Amino acid sequence: MRPTRNPSRPHRRRTAGRPRSFDRDKVLDGAVEVFWERGYRSTTTRDLEAALGLAPSSIYNTFGSKRELLNAALERYERQVTDRLVTPLETSTDGLAALTEFFTALGRWIVDHRPRGCLLINTTSEDVRVKTVGMERASQYRLRLRRALQRAIKRSVAAGDSYGDHVGSRADLLLGFVLGLNVASRAGASTAELERMVRAVRKQIDDWQLDKSTSRSFTHFRKSP
Amino acid sequence: MRPTRNPSRPHRRRTAGRPRSFDRDKVLDGAVEVFWERGYRSTTTRDLEAALGLAPSSIYNTFGSKRELLNAALERYERQVTDRLVTPLETSTDGLAALTEFFTALGRWIVDHRPRGCLLINTTSEDVRVKTVGMERASQYRLRLRRALQRAIKRSVAAGDSYGDHVGSRADLLLGFVLGLNVASRAGASTAELERMVRAVRKQIDDWQLDKSTSRSFTHFRKSP
DNA sequence: CACAATTTGGAGCGTATGCTCCAAAAACCA
DNA sequence: TGGTTTTTGGAGCATACGCTCCAAATTGTG
Numbered sequence: 335m336r337p338t339r340n341p342s343r344p345h346r347r348r349t350a351g352r353p354r355s356f357d358r359d360k361v362l363d364g365a366v367e368v369f370w371e372r373g374y375r376s377t378t379t380r381d382l383e384a385a386l387g388l389a390p391s392s393i394y395n396t397f398g399s400k401r402e403l404l405n406a407a408l409e410r411y412e413r414q415v416t417d418r419l420v421t422p423l424e425t426s427t428d429g430l431a432a433l434t435e436f437f438t439a440l441g442r443w444i445v446d447h448r449p450r451g452c453l454l455i456n457t458t459s460e461d462v463r464v465k466t467v468g469m470e471r472a473s474q475y476r477l478r479l480r481r482a483l484q485r486a487i488k489r490s491v492a493a494g495d496s497y498g499d500h501v502g503s504r505a506d507l508l509l510g511f512v513l514g515l516n517v518a519s520r521a522g523a524s525t526a527e528l529e530r531m532v533r534a535v536r537k538q539i540d541d542w543q544l545d546k547s548t549s550r551s552f553t554h555f556r557k558s559p
Numbered sequence: 560m561r562p563t564r565n566p567s568r569p570h571r572r573r574t575a576g577r578p579r580s581f582d583r584d585k586v587l588d589g590a591v592e593v594f595w596e597r598g599y600r601s602t603t604t605r606d607l608e609a610a611l612g613l614a615p616s617s618i619y620n621t622f623g624s625k626r627e628l629l630n631a632a633l634e635r636y637e638r639q640v641t642d643r644l645v646t647p648l649e650t651s652t653d654g655l656a657a658l659t660e661f662f663t664a665l666g667r668w669i670v671d672h673r674p675r676g677c678l679l680i681n682t683t684s685e686d687v688r689v690k691t692v693g694m695e696r697a698s699q700y701r702l703r704l705r706r707a708l709q710r711a712i713k714r715s716v717a718a719g720d721s722y723g724d725h726v727g728s729r730a731d732l733l734l735g736f737v738l739g740l741n742v743a744s745r746a747g748a749s750t751a752e753l754e755r756m757v758r759a760v761r762k763q764i765d766d767w768q769l770d771k772s773t774s775r776s777f778t779h780f781r782k783s784p
Numbered sequence: 785c786a787c788a789a790t791t792t793g794g795a796g797c798g799t800a801t802g803c804t805c806c807a808a809a810a811a812c813c814a
Numbered sequence: 815t816g817g818t819t820t821t822t823g824g825a826g827c828a829t830a831c832g833c834t835c836c837a838a839a840t841t842g843t844g
Contacts, residue, residue, distance in 0.1 A: 352839065375685065389792055395790090459745050507756075575818080
């Protein structure tokens, strides 16, 4: 065991040294791209060196190991997804409309990044034996997203837009569908297929809405004996 | 280039030779297990040799390469899933009841194999650059499953159990959810979480049912102005 | 400028990995 | 039984891979 510095938390410099020639966040963005396309296991350190334009010593000096670089990349990826998709859903005061907007934005995100799916999900899918940090991260992300979905449904109930029973179930349904969309993209679904799926979930959300003359609830009522 | 025989289609023997000491299908079952747990990329040929109890020459003589072994394993895996889950759905004459049974069986399957998810989906998630046979296979499987789901919904419409609009959308919703369930398992969802998800989709299917006094459709009607 | 501190380039180390090669083994057939 | 064909065990090859090491470069400081 050699006494190695913890690369993730650099101590304050006592005296000066040669400064870094690259921007840490830009490099992480590059790492996200590579891992996202090739997966963790199929990405070699030489792939990373080439894509990031860095020598191995720079990478290892800054991030410590390939696995830690992945973790840092995952953190950055998650924040970008969260900022663009989850936070708007969380901060919205709308109910079902917020859900519709969320799925519209998600659909755009997924189509834009087709066929790469979700980096977080992809990395958890590679080897079940290694308990990755990605898995912990994905669990927390799932929890957070489900909570946001459920709260939007509750807001719609409070506004009288939607019926009030099994709110949690509907959140679970949506959560499962979000995961499914990502994996459909990764598994090679066409843009048309993905967009059709997004329309499907939005239609279902529409059907949860009460008092909408064009909605299925009317048909529903009319067909009842 | 050496003239190599095509291992996947052994020609009929002209004269005898030493017979194989193992059962091809049992070996494939073993390969499914290994690939399912570790993923393709993290499975080494030595892992396979150990798990299958075979020498490398036996594996390569029989299957040709690691990739071809995966393809053969995928084929076998797909048939098992199909027999247990998809065929019952396709051959059933029920409508929504067939869907409920399908998701019950799927839930059991997924919980039984937690946290391995779906081998087909997992293998498509590893490296987006290589156009795997698994990806083609997964696309066809998705198509087939969607068709089966849609037909069940249509049967329920024909039987007067369900309203008749946007049948395709509902099939897409269910299809996306199936994919989501698998990836939730792989991503470390607990048994409780998975079962909750299955209950959620079954509740939604229930809500598609007309003329059921305990169903949400009644609430739906009652709450309408 | 000398010195300490840090990063950079890049050679290269030890092991892992997919696969091959070949002699020995084990079957059928004449 | 001798001949032919195929499989089996396992040594081993060529490359890939994660990572290390170190001299040179580049900064601030005294």
